Amino acid sequence: MHPWETLASRPLLDRRPWLTVWEEDVRLPDGTIIHGYLRSRARDYAMTFALLADGTVPLVRQYKHGPGRPSYDLPAGYLDEPREAPLAGAQRELHEETGLVADTWQALGHLVIDTNRGEDRAHIFLALGARHEGAPHLDPTESLEVSYHTPDALLAMVCLGEIDSMASVAGIMLGLNVLSGHESTARHRPFTGDAPDLSGSPAQ
Numbered sequence: 417m418h419p420w421e422t423l424a425s426r427p428l429l430d431r432r433p434w435l436t437v438w439e440e441d442v443r444l445p446d447g448t449i450i451h452g453y454l455r456s457r458a459r460d461y462a463m464t465f466a467l468l469a470d471g472t473v474p475l476v477r478q479y480k481h482g483p484g485r486p487s488y489d490l491p492a493g494y495l496d497e498p499r500e501a502p503l504a505g506a507q508r509e510l511h512e513e514t515g516l517v518a519d520t521w522q523a524l525g526h527l528v529i530d531t532n533r534g535e536d537r538a539h540i541f542l543a544l545g546a547r548h549e550g551a552p553h554l555d556p557t558e559s560l561e562v563s564y565h566t567p568d569a570l571l572a573m574v575c576l577g578e579i580d581s582m583a584s585v586a587g588i589m590l591g592l593n594v595l596s597g598h599e600s601t602a603r604h605r606p607f608t609g610d611a612p613d614l615s616g617s618p619a620q
Contacts, residue, residue: 418445425455433459433497455533462506462539463492463583465524465591466516466546473570473591474514474546475579478560488573489584491516495539502526502539510543514562515552518543524590527583538583542591567592 421443429437436457442450466474473490480487493509495502503521510516524540554560565573570588573579579588 420444423449428454456530456536457534458529458536459494459497460502460537460539461492461494461583462502462509462541463490463587464506464510464541464543465490465587466510466514466518466543467591467595468516468546468564470564472564472566473588474516475563475565475570476513476560477563478558487581488579489581490540490587492538492583503541506539506541506543510546511550512553512555513558513560515548515550516543516546517549518546520544522594524587524594527586529583538586540583540587540590542594567595 422440423443424441425438426440427436427438429435438455439452440455442453444450468474475488476491477486477488479485491510491513493505493512495505496508500508503523507517507521510518520543522542522544524542525538527538527540529536529538552562570579571592574585574588579585
């Protein structure tokens with residue numbers, strides 16, 4: 417497939433590091449020109465599917481102003497600017513939100529959030545043998561509840577729509593895929609570097 421050609425670019429909004437928006441005039445491979453195609457750039461974030469020794473996985477529940485309601489998510493947060501590695505960000509956010517640490521980490525994916533607008537990524541990790549080490553350290557703007565769920569309960573929450581954040585659903589399904597033993601041997605390896613360039617039921 418042939419890429420689009422950018423003919424012109426005009427800034428619209430600059431609220432770095434949170435959001436930058438601009439528009440482009442682009443020429444498609446067939447010669448069609450689109451004026452004012454919107455592009456955007458936001459912050460990458462890291463998210464963790466953490467498995468404790470008792471077989472449960474933590475979720476955090478907090479108000480999200482986008483949908484305007486409380487939402488269940490895997491522990492996650494924005495990468496610190498300017499160059500925090502995704503793995504370091506995942507480890508920091510897991511401890512800050514839940515007080516958990518883990519020794520064994522694996523990258524599950526570095527997923528583009530909106531392929532129409534930009535390259536922002538959700539960096540998703542698996543943490544095995546997670547354990548409590550200290551208390552959570554929340555940001556002043558954070559108020560959240562932490563709950564622990566079995567893999568079966570997580571799957572039920574996803575299927576019932578109780579977890580509807582796209583990145584959290586992807587992270588849960590990728591994590592469950594590893595736990596089920598269906599992941600290929602080639603991908604089942606610890607994460608040691610940076611990213612490439614390119615639930616309501618009680619624990620049982």
